[in-house]
Amino acid sequence: MESGEHIRRLSLSGGSFWLVGRAFIKKDFLEDTSYRLAFAIDLVGAFLEIALFYFIAALIGKSTDNYFVMESYGYFSFLLVGIAFTKFTNSTMRSFAHKIEDYQVTGTLEAMLSTPTSIYRILFSSVLWQHLYVTIIMVVYFLIGIAFFGLTVGNANWLSVCCVLFLTVTSFSSLGILAASFIMLYKRGDPVLWLFGIVSSVLGGVYFPVKILPQWLQYISDYIPITYILKAMRKGLFEGATLTEIAPQVVALLLFSLILMPLGLMSFNHSVRKAKDAGTLSHF
């Protein structure tokens, strides 16, 4: 039996971000690996998806030459970055809302909120594993592209790539927190994910260059973070662009993060207060 002295020595404050973050990563890893087929299916799915786009690119490659005359990469490389990063941004954005929804449905949200750890620490910690996992999947996409489909990233400027990756996480996490605040209040049907998911795919330069869009649609694409992410990432990966060369995109992403993060946090704070007032924290 444990002595009373030992009990008194226990830390009674909420867990530090490191402690809580590690606990969430371990929990999510254990949960995910308990579904044995999931990772294998993701790998096979990635391979098939890349193969699909490789052959589409091979089929229409010649007709796209006009659009890539200025770039040092072809349509397949363009597509691969678009697909891999759409996966990454969608996952980053959806993970917050998805986790809140999951915890509401499983009844664990209230149990976690009964501990002294703040809801923000819980929110940020709960997506760490998902961010890590989708980063691994994105790397796998590129490795498959390099190993099987002739993708080359020899000129990449990794500092630029890492910087854009970081800003991708901050800007899309902000949108994710905004989405989570809708889920906290309305439980289902989040407009942020829907709007950004659709608009990003159509106007963000995922499947085709933004410049083929009519001028008025190109103006709209200037207000979507993924436009800047993809442009900067393609330059950093295939052209070895330095931070100075992608400065306009980096500044735009920084601005998105600086505006969206406080907005997301304020919105989430408001939703939590509303849910506590309505007694619906654990409803789903």
Add this chain to the structure above:
Amino acid sequence: MKLPSVIKISGLTKYYPETRRKWGLFTCTSSRNRPAVDNISLEIEQGQFFGLLGQNGAGKTTLIKMLSTLITPTSGKAEVNGYPLRKEAAIKRSIGIVSGDERSFFWRLTGRQNLEFFAALYGIKSGRTTSRVEYLLELIGLTDAGDEIFRSYSTGMKQQLSIARALINEPPVLFLDEPTKGLDPLALKRVHEFFKVQLNKKKGITILMTTHRLDEAEKLCDRIAIMHQGRILTEGTIADLRRAPGFGDRYQITAIDVRRNIAGRIERSLGGFETVFLDEDSGMIKFEIAGDGENLGKAVDLIRADGGVLIDIRHVAVSLESIYESIIYPRRQPATESPEIGEATEGDPHQVKDA
């Protein structure tokens, strides 16, 4: 000696915003409806086992959630362990919550992994987690099942793990929200004993428990409050309730060969009594009187003076269920736990056969 109060509630009220659908499509939050908790004031002393009794929807869970800072009160004040409700983290550090909801764990993790996860949320450093979790598993008797997946646990085991989680931070106050829901009789007995002996008596933990099981409240609680429609209708020890006017023990007297108008004579002599059966033609009467000795003596003397023959006198204990029902629905009289006529209880000193 009065011990300090660890839970102080003053005028606590909760109205839930009512959401209405407009034109079958849009929802809007409208004006307040009936309060879920209505102006409750209460004090619970250190080391007390306090029961909140009430039907579903009485407001018990809302009250517990407000005290746990999971629901914001509309008005009123409360302190838990000396902390006002706005000090959320401080309150959460000093309480443990056990609910009857099995869903509040991660079903694909083992019992031990679940406890380790929640230990981190309570800020228990990695080095101490193992010994703490081991201690808790031993305390609740789940050491051998600690490495089994949570979803394979029985309802009783899930509930035990919920108790272990509530004790992770060694809280001085425990909130038990219908903690024995769905337990079989053996598990129920074990859990009751654990709450009363291990937690309340040995560790001195103050416990606030909600339940709608009166037998549970009678077995465990030092004091109870009965809640109905958000309000506390009565509060005290169960003995206090039994002593309250109208709820005390009673005597049921059966006599034959009494003269006509006996009811009037009893009324004049004793004041209040309740006729159970009266047949003026055969001279038989069965009636109940309040259970103090003086009344009984008067009644016996009256029957004898009337030339009647006492057939049966029996002590009738008012059931807690009846008291509860009478408090919630005051117009109904408390029913009694009386054996059938002739089914004399052995050893009942008040029972007189053919007096």
